[in-house]
Amino acid sequence: MEQAHQKICILGAGPVGLGLALMLIKELPTISIDIYEKRDLVAPEGFSIALALSQRGLHGLKMAGIEASDLKTVPLYGRGVHPSTGDWEFQQYGRKGEHLSALSRNHLHDVLMSRIEQHSSIRIIKGCQISSVNFQAGTVDVNGQQSEPYTFIYAADGAFSKTRVNMVRAFMDNQFTDKQSYNYKVEYSQLGYVEVTIKSDTLDKNCLHYWPRGSFQLFGIPDAQTNEFTGDIFMPMEGELCFNNFTKESFERFVKDTFPDLDMTFHVATNQQGKIKAHQIPNVLVYPWKYHKVCLMGDAAHGMEPFIGQGLNCGLEDCTTLLSIIQEMKKEGKQVDFHEASERMQVLRREQVDAIQQMTKINYVETSKHIDDRKFLYRKKVSVYLSHHYPDLYLSQYQLVSFNRVDYSKALAMIPIEREILNEICDLPKIEDIVNSNKRLPLIESILNKYQDKTTEIFKGTSADPSSRQVIPHFRDNYFWCKFNQQTGDKIIYLNGHSMxxxxxxxxxxxxxxxxxxxxxxxxxxxxxxxxxxxxxxxxxxxxxxxxxxxxxxxxxxxxLTVNFHQMIATFYKPLQTGKKKIIMIKPEFNSDVFAVQSWVDVFGYTDAIIEVSVEVTEDASERVIAEIIRSKDEVSIVCMSAVNFVTGQLYDIKKIAEACRANNVYLILQLAHSVGSSILKLHEWQVDCAVWxxxxxxxxxxxxxxxxxxxxxxxxxxxxxxxxxxxxxxxxxxxxxxxxxxxxxxxxxxxxxxxxxxxxxxxxxxxxxxxGGIEEVVKRNSELYEYVYEQVEKIPGIEIVSPKERGHHGGHMALKFPKGFKPTLAQHMSDRHIVTDYRDMNSTHFIMRSAFIAMYNDKYDCDAFIQAIKELPDFH
Structure with a gap:
């Protein structure tokens, strides 16, 4: 159904407001949107300028048309905890490769704005003071003037939302004529915060740094473009050690004395009494979010403290929930009703928001009271061990929140189950030896399996979802796995199955x-x-x-294979009888195939019998082969080619090539070295003349x-x-x-x-x-791993993948292209990470690195290690 024109208003041009606008205009190009913003769209001094995106936030941005590769981010793999005594310690968040993405708020704003400016139907009005909202009429009072009526208004005006204040006032003034109940509570913790900038060339850029000092803490998030970290100092507002007891000078002196090794610039304001003016983030508890033609979104509906880093992520998830309801309406052939969609959205989100706000408070207790407790830290280490080696049986609450998009309520439900699991496993004799073994063990499997009745519903849609596991769990145990360390038994990451x-x-x-x-x-x-x-x-x-x-x-x-290839050529190549001496080959083709064809050309004394079709560029490669068959049909006897190219990994359109051969009285001899076992082949149905493998x-x-x-x-x-x-x-x-x-x-x-x-x-x-599960299951699972890697690697700046992306167009291996002089460095780089791939020269200037992701003995975590290795490559341009 063609959607009618509707006019939408969004209050607030932060990431949630801009993201929502892009999602709506992408899904409903017939609407128009006005965005009102009181600022000039630049983060003011004192406003948090560092963000950490989890999978929820990245998914939300993707729905707005922004890929992760469009953003300048720093991966955060865990916390770097700096106790008052001793060396700092890295605490991994989850499995190897799982990470948050740190970025500047201003950079995210610039990216969002660049997309907004591409849409003429989105208008941004800056410098607006919204004094009131008419919920029934759908109008706003802008700088003293009433706006035109809107179909619907979304208020994404932040934790200190004026729209929310107006909604509360409307309730207090009994404007809610339908007598619905209204729950409203704003809680401020005893903590405030001020910002600092930390300059450092030595702090690890790939973790969130944390300096716990009893009642106050310092956090530092890296900047993607500099050697600086955005820091937040949290401290009580009142008490013996509190912001109200410091002047600007005494506070800066205190902090420098506490952290003498850190080079910090302070962004601190003072009140009229000369005391520190700290910021506070409220925990907003409000429901309903929607009244008549207005709905609160993001922090306006559920502001929360930053101790689990889900504020923006949760806000963008509000938007994707609304978007999915709109898509459902369209799919049912309905006109999009923003009133109904918003009503349904708030109902779906209420339980989830309550859950993440509870987890925020729990996480604060963890970071403030237990983060440098040795017993607590060891339990975290055990959890990371379980996450890495038993991904099909265990996910921590933090992984569910940050690296998956399951309901927050499920992550909250995982907390007591996780506690039970860790209690049982940490009490095992020799648990330290088990963790340090870095191996998957049947004993731990049996313990985790006991909890499946409790975790099955929680893990739906994740790596630990029983319905999405391999046909045979832990299938790699059916193979002998090479080791790089015979003493510890640590295994290499073997991505060379395309070779042997x-x-x-x-x-x-x-x-x-x-x-x-x-x-x-x-x-x-x-x-x-x-x-x-x-x-x-x-x-x-x-x-x-x-x-x-x-x-x-x-x-x-x-x-x-080569003997059989000779057999097929000897059988089908009859130039003396047919008068057709030409042989079509693709280039590049493996040497043994070239040698076999050349030997038969030599037998007949020909010097010009081979026609080479270049397929180095994979686009339209099959069409180029077919075009040559048609062009040279009167002199071509056979086509000798691989089904999957040994360099590029391209799977050719064999069905069409076979059809072209039959139509032009040409025999097709296929070489299947890189396709049998990696691709779905239908040689009889395609009427391929013959093939070898x-x-x-x-x-x-x-x-x-x-x-x-x-x-x-x-x-x-x-x-x-x-x-x-x-x-x-x-x-x-x-x-x-x-x-x-x-x-x-x-x-x-x-x-x-x-x-x-x-x-x-x-x-x-x-x-x-x-x-x-058979060849179809193998190809399906291999393709899932291949596509997962492809989507991650293609986002890495400077990396060129020469293999096709689409399923049905590639074989089992992926080829990355590099300049020839880089080969020794690349080979050493991969070897240092215990990753086995191989390398083939592509032409006189470039070579390719081939890697295969084979689900019978590779898994997503091998893929993550490969992706990380590519991200860490030294510059080769």
Whole structure:
């Protein structure tokens, strides 16, 4: 339904007001918006200029059209606690890689304003004094003049909201004619705060620094563009040590004496008595937020103290909740009703706001009284250990608040459960050894599993949601995992499965079965009949789904990829018979493929038979191949190409390429080294003529294990170009006559006999894949990890990803492009972080780093480590 024009008013041009405007105009381009702001849109002196965005805030900005990559932020991975005695200590927030994003309020304002200015239907009126609001009429009194009526008014005018004061006054004056109850309370804690700027080249830029000193504390948040930190000193307003007892000079002297190592600039005002004039942030408890045509938003509805850092995040979540209701109305084909949407929004948000305000108070007690308590700190260390090694079973309350977007009420409900879990685990004998082992242990799993009845509802939509886990939890335990430290058992982060997969633990068992059969079985015919032929038959059935064959007659195992590639060229390349000598190849293509094609060109004495199609730039690569097929159809005999490019990781549109080959009487020989096991293949349905693959990459069978080939049933009667003993039909194989009678289907292309121990390796790997859920589950899970990494890495300034982003257009690995001289530095950088990838030259000036994210043995936390490593790269431009 086409939405009617409606005129919206927003009071306040802070981040919540501007963010709300952008969300609304993006979703409802037919509306117009007026934003009234009393300031000149620059943070005044004394106003908090440092912000910390969590996932809620970042999501809100994304809904407003602002990506994280548009912001200049500093990742905060935890607290840096500086006790009065001893060295400072880092307290990690959650799992490795989880972080808040610190940024300047002024910078966020500039980014929001730059987007606002792109919309002619949004108008900002500065320097406005709003003296009153007419709730029923939807008008505001601006600088003594009444505005035009608005469809609806959203008041995002902050913790000291005048709109809220007017709403309270309307209630007191009985203007609420519907007699609804109105709850209103503004609480001020005993604490005030003043701001300082801390200059430091030595303080860690990636944590929120905290100096606890009994009844007063200093916090410092880094600035993204300088070596400065925005500091807030919190102190009681009254009492023995309080702001009211200090003049400006005595306060500055006291602070410098307390923190002699810190270079601080003070932003302190005084009252008429010359005493410190500290700021206070009220805890606002008000409901309802909406009355007639006006609704409070953000701090105007629920101002809160900053001790859990959710003020702005919570305000932006008000906006996204409203937005989701509006989207729902549109989806139902309704005109958007701002009255109904706002009513529903406040109902949904009330419980959540109550919960985060409770958690703010709890967090204050934690930071003020326990932050340097050794027992408390050790419990935090245990919690981080659980978060990192048991992400599918445990999330702390802080993680739920800051690194997820579950309801605040669920995070509040997690507090007593988390306390129970930590009590039980911290009481274990040798708990320090368990934590220091840095390993996942069955004992801890069993304890955490006991709490699933309590946590299942809380963890919905998170990494610990049982419904979103892998088919088999902890599946990486089915593989042998390489170690970088044999003494501690610490494992590397292996992202090199595109080059050679990890060994399944089942492999050794299956290989030993074959060797034991060979050792014990005295009758060679029984050995084949009872053991090895059934093994082969079973493998062929398992391969049908892997490559998309119609039946086992289209599949054959044996020989290496290159030998099978020679076999396919020898079979389908007949230039003397057809008069067509040209071969289309893509560039870059792997050397072994080039060598194989070149060898057959040399056999026929041709010097100009190879046509190369450049696919270094992935955009329109498939279309360029198809265009060359059509252009050269009268002289092209075969197309030899990979389904996934070994450099860029691009998955070509094989269906369309195969169609073009058939239409132009050209054979297609596919090389599937980087696609089998990483992509959904439908070779029979696409009518691919033939294909070859290896089994040591995504099939995890070790280098040298025999490969496979596919020949479409359309060519079931074609004779192999290279004939071998094992390709002959079993009825004549022992007759020893020179006449070759081919086995049925693709089996006739087998050159030599199979190695049962290699078949055992393949059987172990395919069985493990089936245990995971099959190839479709593998590709789905791999793609989820790939896309997660892609979305994070593409936001990093200066990093170029040459692989496609969209699912169905990429294989298993992601390729990042760098200048050639950077390779030694990059390799050392990744090695220092125990991350295994590999590197390939792309051209004369650049190389690429390839990394694969394989869900059978990689997880999101391996991905986070990779993302962080890329963020920490030294400059290479």
């Amino acid at each position: 997969g990890l060994q399944p633990k089942l492999t050794e068992i299956k290989v030993m079965e074959v060797l034991t059969q060979w050792k014990k079985e005295k009758d060679i015919m029984s050995l084949f009949r009872d053991h090895w032929f059934p093994l082969e038959e079973n493998l062929y059935k398992m391969l049908i789904g892997l490559v998309g064959a119609a039946s086992t007659e289209e599949i054959c195992l044996g020989s290496s 290896c089994t040591y990459k995504y099939i995890n069978c070790c280098q040298g294990t025999c490969g496979g080939l596919f020949v479409h049933e359309n060519h079931k009667d074609i004779m192999p170009g290279l004939r071998g003993w094992h390709g002959a039909d079993k009825s004549v194989i022992y007759n020893f006559v020179p006449e070759f009678k081919k086995k049925a289907g693709a089996n006739g292309f087998q050159i030599s006999c199979f190695d049962p121990s290699q078949y055992a390796r393949i059987h172990a790997s395919l069985t493990t894949i089936e245990k995971f």
